[in-house]
Amino acid sequence: MIKTLKESKAKLSELVDLASRGEDVLISVRGRVKVRLTRAAADMGASDRTRWVRELRRLQKSWRRAVTHPTVEEILSQLREDRF
DSSP states (O other): OOEEHHHHHHHHHHHHHHTTTOOEEEEETEEEEEEEEOOOOOOOOOHHHHOOOHHHHHHHHHHHHOOOOOOOOHHHHHHHHHHH
């Protein structure tokens, strides 16, 4: 179902009800679909959250190792090279 933004504002509670029952509701702005209302995923259990946080921390650590920052000497050397 596609509704305009103006229609959606007037009937938001009805559209939320439709989406909660499984129907995707697309909202358009100036003739282009911009947003989709859809049923929310089931709430994560405690074990899912713990697993998700653990994975996020692992990814953060690997990202930090992958990112290297230049030293002050390297930056100054690069600036000097750019002058010539």
